Amino acid sequence: MSTTQPVPLTDEEKAAALRRMKRVAGLMILLMAAVFLLSRLLVEHIPWIEIPGAFAEAALVGGLADWFAVTALFRHPLGIPIPHTAIVPRNQSRIGSTLGRFVASNFLKPEEVTAKLRQVDLPKIIADWLDQPENRARASERIARSVPGILNALDDDDVGRFMQTNLSARMKDIGVAPILGQVVQLLTNEGHHQRLLDELLERAARLVHDNRELIEKRVDEQLPRWLPKAVDRAVYTKVLSALDNTLNEIRDPEGPWRQQFDEATRAFVHELRTSPEMRQKGEEMLHRLLANDTLKQYFRDIARSLKDRITADALSDDSGLRRQIDAAMRVYGETLVRDPGIRNTLQSWIEQAVNSTVVGRREQIGEWIGSIVQKWDKDMIVNKLETQVGRDLQFIRINGTLVGGLIGLCLYLVERVTG
Template sequence: MRRLATGLLLFMGLVFVVSRIFVPQYPFLSFVGAFAEAAMVGALADWFAITALFRSPFGLPIPHTAIIPRNKDRIGESLSDFLEHNFMTPEIIRDELHSIDFAGIAAGWLAHPDNSAAISRQVIKGIPTMLRVIEDDDVRQFMQNRLTAALDNVRFAHVLAEVMSLLVARQHHQKLFDHLIGIADRALEHNKPYIRWKIHESSPRWLPKAIDQKLYERLLEALQGTLAEMKEDDSEWRMRFHLATDELIAQLESSPEYGAKIDSVVRDVLGHPLFRNYLIDIWHDIKSRLEADAASEDSQMVARLNRALNAFSDELLGDAAIQHKLNQWIRTVVGEAIVQRREMIADLVTRVIHKWDAETISHKLELHVGKDLQYIRINGTLVGGMVGLVLHVISLAL
């Protein structure tokens, strides 16, 4: 495009010379000469203007030339300021993010078997590396110290009270009560011969066996009746168990003695060498199993994670409400993150442009926009010629 524009300028120069030579013989060539003369002026003016953007024409130190190389840093600062206040505003970011279905895109991508399998393999492949980091003595000591410091601030009685309150709220303590009654019922059924023998062993030798048997049957009947009564939903036993549970929760929450005892017991257990050695043995066993499974071609962890990802993607694709909530959350988080850090992002643009070489950036910009700028030179040649022709006509008319 540069050669085309320059060639057009040279062509106008040739036309101007030829028209001036032959105008005495052909007067109409004065119009052609006027067009060519003005076209050269327009072409030269636009050439100077465009060249002055990127370099000094002919290398001469003419003021206000080589604008981009000389003002690179200022242009970078202006560009970053423009980006910060015109592109990364809350309104623009919100509008742009609103049209993106983050949850749907992610779910659709995960729903493809190859993608979910690749994610699963990559996640599981990183487990051995993570385990090696945790096994490092410095990291292990750091984590142990942090865990000890964290446990020192934990009030185990309150934690236990909160757990028990949650279980009571969901009626799990009643399930425990039923389970305990079931254990007692099965134990009674399983030990009937022993109970019969124990009664007979404890009875006087002169007491008839029929009476022993009757006593055994009455005792068994009483025990079974009591257990059956305890199983009823509105039994007094069940109510007493509920009240005892509530009282225990209240004691755990308010009693300093309970709290001190439980904290002491828990810390004694956690700090005992046998318990620590046991945990270390368990950890090494788990670690070896995880590493072996992660290295296996038929890894169970990969298969399970893959199934979980597939199930998650299917559930997410079928639940528009959850997609909407996830999209709202992602848009809020991403939007706030961008807006809060827009000054940092804009500063990055400034720092990068400051590091660029002036000549290099000038050359790159010229390559990107130079084609359009050469069109300006061509248009300037043609428009200048038309203006010169009009002015020549007016001068003849006057």
């Protein structure tokens, strides 16, 4: 059998109910006063009227006493500064501190908060919410629309400096020389260094062939002018022949040049990977590179370009960012539904977050509640408290009137019987 929870009243509705109950309690006192006066005026003509008169007399006393008590909680009765009245405004600071400690001690206990969180089952609520396409659409829209504002708050120089600093830190942690050593080692293992040498040799041969006249001119400039031209030509021919022979020897895969190149490459790789001096040189080179103004501007340009692209996409009608956010939320919602482990992890994370941020700071929260109450205007705190509990206090007045009348009637009857 399902039960429906009552709809809580608004402050305006509570204030209206309080006014109605005040009128009822006040009219009862006026009625008792009227009955009492009539009983005194008519007692000589109607003797039995003493009975309702006794009731009214005691009810009047009880009602006025409870009116005084209820009124004294919030203000001075009839505006007269009677001692120990206007209790709430006079003790506002103490009430605020006490209320804050009460909330912190009784409502923010770790076990109470954890039990309530488990009862609510937030992972299921989140999964059900994410299962609705319109919810995801609204959320992804709001998130995407908020991205440009966040990006605009970031300075391009700061972002570029952040990228540069982090790249520098990561490269220093890893080491430039060992990375370069690994790259060269990979090239060596695959034989790429030999193919690279072959390509360099081909380029050198073409360079020599295409610049024969320049080489001849340089040889002629270095020889004495008194030598015959035939001697100059012979020297030039010898130089070209030596260059061609040397290049051909290096091209030979089984030649000593290739073996020496292999050994030098392996030694260079080993030095890059193990030598402190090479590591230091690599870090110095990296530092000079990252300190270059052109590179700094490059990072700033990257930051600006990224911001512009993300902003344009986030604000477009067909936003890829918005689709990705929606898809991520959908996948996460589906994962929550089918994977109990993920739900338990999320529940545990929520409990830890609440316990660390709320329960862990319950004393500060209690002090904060107390400070808020202490800052309230005295009329404000009176109105707030009276609106919340004043209607129930008016029942005290009504009950005091009725109970007082019944007690007075009983005493009157006892007196008559025993008298």
